[in-house]
Amino acid sequence: MSESTDPDTAEGAADPAGTIAAGYAFSGPALDLGALLWDGRVRPEHRIRIPLAMLNRHGLVAGATGTGKTKTLQLIAEQLSAGGVPVFLADIKGDVSGISLPGVANAAVEGRAKDVGQVWEPAGCPTEFYALGGLGTGIPVRSTVTAFGPVLLSKVLRLNQTQEQSLGLIFHYADSKGLELIDLKDLRAVVAFLVSDQGRPELKDIGGLSTVTAGVILRALTAFEQQGAAEFFGEPEFDTGAFLRTAADGRGLVSVLELPAVQDKPQLFSTFLMWLLADLYTGLPEVGDLEKPKLVFFFDEAHLLFNGASKAFLDSVTQTVRLIRSKGVGVFFVTQTPKDVPADVLAQLGNRVQHALRAFTPDDAKALRAAVRTFPHSPYDLEELLTQLGTGEAVVTVLSEKGAPTPVAATRLCAPRSLMGPVEPAALEQAVRASPLWSRYAEPVDRESAFEKISAEQAAAEAQAEAAAAAADAEKQARAAGKAARGAPKPDPSPAERVVGSGLFRSLARSLGTQLGREISRSVFGTSRRRR
Numbered sequence: 001m002s003e004s005t006d007p008d009t010a011e012g013a014a015d016p017a018g019t020i021a022a023g024y025a026f027s028g029p030a031l032d033l034g035a036l037l038w039d040g041r042v043r044p045e046h047r048i049r050i051p052l053a054m055l056n057r058h059g060l061v062a063g064a065t066g067t068g069k070t071k072t073l074q075l076i077a078e079q080l081s082a083g084g085v086p087v088f089l090a091d092i093k094g095d096v097s098g099i100s101l102p103g104v105a106n107a108a109v110e111g112r113a114k115d116v117g118q119v120w121e122p123a124g125c126p127t128e129f130y131a132l133g134g135l136g137t138g139i140p141v142r143s144t145v146t147a148f149g150p151v152l153l154s155k156v157l158r159l160n161q162t163q164e165q166s167l168g169l170i171f172h173y174a175d176s177k178g179l180e181l182i183d184l185k186d187l188r189a190v191v192a193f194l195v196s197d198q199g200r201p202e203l204k205d206i207g208g209l210s211t212v213t214a215g216v217i218l219r220a221l222t223a224f225e226q227q228g229a230a231e232f233f234g235e236p237e238f239d240t241g242a243f244l245r246t247a248a249d250g251r252g253l254v255s256v257l258e259l260p261a262v263q264d265k266p267q268l269f270s271t272f273l274m275w276l277l278a279d280l281y282t283g284l285p286e287v288g289d290l291e292k293p294k295l296v297f298f299f300d301e302a303h304l305l306f307n308g309a310s311k312a313f314l315d316s317v318t319q320t321v322r323l324i325r326s327k328g329v330g331v332f333f334v335t336q337t338p339k340d341v342p343a344d345v346l347a348q349l350g351n352r353v354q355h356a357l358r359a360f361t362p363d364d365a366k367a368l369r370a371a372v373r374t375f376p377h378s379p380y381d382l383e384e385l386l387t388q389l390g391t392g393e394a395v396v397t398v399l400s401e402k403g404a405p406t407p408v409a410a411t412r413l414c415a416p417r418s419l420m421g422p423v424e425p426a427a428l429e430q431a432v433r434a435s436p437l438w439s440r441y442a443e444p445v446d447r448e449s450a451f452e453k454i455s456a457e458q459a460a461a462e463a464q465a466e467a468a469a470a471a472a473d474a475e476k477q478a479r480a481a482g483k484a485a486r487g488a489p490k491p492d493p494s495p496a497e498r499v500v501g502s503g504l505f506r507s508l509a510r511s512l513g514t515q516l517g518r519e520i521s522r523s524v525f526g527t528s529r530r531r532r
Contacts, residue, residue, distance in 0.1 A: 016379050021046035023406040024398075028053060029292070031079040033353070033396060035116040037410035044117030048411045050076075050351055052083055054399040056293040056330040058321060058348055062338055062371075063355020068392040069334055072353055073298055074099055074416040076332075077254055080296050081125040086252040088243050089298040090273060094260040097428055098419030100127035112392065112415040123417045125254045126247035129432050130238075132272055133231030134444075136261030137428050139437050141238045141276075142444070145181035146174070148233070148275055149527040155313050156229070156271045157220040164310060166213045169203055170194060179450040183233045184221055186450035191217055193454050198461075227265055232272065235445045240279045242437060244295055258428075270304040274317065277331065278527045281320050284327040294328035302333035303340035318344045337367045338374050346374070350399040356389035378408035385410060 017038040024030075029052040036046035061076075063069050070093075077087045078099060091097055102122035103109065113120035131138030145153065150171045154164035174181050174190050181187050193199040195214040203209050224230075245253045262269050277297055287294070299305070306314065321331055325348075333341055333349065337357060341349070352375070359365045372382045376397060386395060389410070396411045423431070432438060 017043055017046055020379075020407045020409050021048075023400065024049050024409065026051045026401050028401055029083060031055075031076060031083075032118075032414060033075070034118075034411045034413040037393065037412050042115050042412050044115070048396050048409045050398045051401045052080075052085070052292045053289065053401065054350065054403075055080070055085070055296050056290070056325050056328060057350035057399050057403075058325065058330055059332040059351030059353070059398075060338060060341065060346070060349045061298075061332055061334045061353045061355075062336060062340075063394070064336060064358045066391065067355035067389070068394070068413065069355055070096065071392065071416055071420060072355070072394065072413060073300070073332075073334060074418060074420065075414055077296075077298065078123070078125050078416060078418050080293075081252040081254050082123075083292060084246060084250050084252050085292050086244050086246060086255070086295045087298070088255045088257070088276070088295060090257045090259055090269070090300045092259045092263050092269075092300055094258065095420075095422050096256055097127075097129065097258065097423040098421045099254055099256065099416075100124050100129075100423060100431065101419040103415075103417050103419050109415045112412075116412050116414055118414045120415055121417060125418060126249075126251055127254045127256055127431070128242075128435055128437065129428060130255060130257045132257070132259070132262055132269060133229075133233075134442075135228065135231055136258050137425065138256075138258045138432055139435055140441050140444075141257065141272075142232060142234050142236065142441070143272070143275055143279075144235060144237050145183060145187050145233050146171075147237060147279070147527055149278075151310075151312055151316055152271050152275050152278070152527065155309060156268050157217070157224060158267075158308070159217070159220065161310055161312075163213055163216055164312065166209055167217060169206060169209060170217075172206075173202060174450060179453060182235055182447070182449040183451075184225055184230050188218060188221055189451040189454045191221075198458075227268070228262075229265075229268060232268075235447065236441055238441060240276055241283060243276075243280070243297075266301060266304040267307070270301060273299055274305060274320075275527060277324070277329075278316075278320055280329060281324045281327065282527060284324075284329065286326050287328045288326055290328050293330045296330040296332065298332045298334060300334045302335040306340065306342055306345075314342055314344070318342070318348070321345055321348045338371050339367050350403075350405075352395075352397050354386065354395045356391075356393070357386045359387055375408050376405050380408060380410060382408070 017036055020038070021036055021043070024047060026049060030049035031052065033048045033050060036043040036048055038046075061069050061072055073089060074096065077089055080087050089096060101124040105120070105122065109120060112118070129138040130141045132141055134140035150164065150168040154167055159167060170187070170190055171181070173194065179186070179190060181190065191209075191214050194203060194209050195211050200208070243253075243255045247253055257273075259269050277299070280295070280297070284294070305317070309317075324331065332351075333345070335341060338346060338354075354371065354375075357364070357368050357371060359368045368383060368386060371386065375382060375395070380395070382395065389395070392413050394411055394413060396409045398406050400406050
């Protein structure tokens, strides 16, 4: 590691390490990240910390694969829990579940603790385990299609802008008619109805739904279901307020979403993470700045969220991240390089933990230079430093208690106190079934919704039409017999004939329009507002 010799970059050139460390000497509660690295040496007397009150100003944990991002996430999460702050994190590879158990001392842990001046004692955190739709080991997390909304659903269905707008019209129609879209078959039924002879007039005044677009949406839904996604939609819908709980001893509950079973569907689980965050945003009250956050949400593999995203989606992410701070929620994006996160979102992230970056290709070198430009001016040669950091080392800058960026500090991070590895499958299963939430969410429920209502209305309309047609045919035969017998003139059409001729039964939409229901209120993300 090397440092700049520019005298203007470091006050107190006699002890630049002390000057940097002074920027992290906070008076209030703070998380201990580790010890300062300066001039190639660890300075355990100089602690690098994050003020607890600043965790709702969001953050970024970045670095190449294998540089220690997951362990950094674990280190921050267990200290938040100890401080009474609930934590949500995603376990994509299945190796974060160990946060629930005390760690195991070994030479590596003891050596790291000695280097950074850490008093290491093993400790686990109170933990709940979840799984998307029950795929994998965890309490099932489900959303209704109505709650998920058209913007997020368009993202996972890979729809273009025109198709996304059409899907928005479909949701608007269902909302206004009180047709609840609980699972994917409900959405399929409404789409099919709106392009049928009976339903086509319903959207005529607001642009309509083309048969081609409806076909694209239906095919996308079919492919989506073939990936096993049908399991994620349904009831009972998960109440994200469960993430805000604390244990009986006052420690924050760590909610771990187990994703190994769906790790081959990255766009799906990343968008579901965004739904969880958006649902929290719509359900929480404004609280302003608190002494500590109500929840810190770690968004792992964040680049997957933004790949191929529409402008509407990116705008919604930016607005949610900007506004959720005032509701006491901090969001940390975990990814490989800062360029994975759009500039408007990156600008909202006040705390940075940057692990090593690689520069093997011209694109890598460009990304490295871009990452350096996102840091405050520093006495370090960051372009060189970021390629030389070892595993478990990072460049840190956070917001001070006054909201100003701290000096850039190369840091050797502390060792997590919890188990750095997965929990045994049998122990994980036992922990899941012991949760008080298991009985509430374990079994899916399929109640009457849009599919059943539309099917019932169609069946009733068809039955009435058949009855009217039969009555008209009987009357026609009776008139024919009477005419033959009496030579009487043909009478006017019967009421039943007039009904059939009027096309009444080709308008199922009128029948649906009479159903009682309220129009569903939607958030900036198009997610429905939960009735709490």
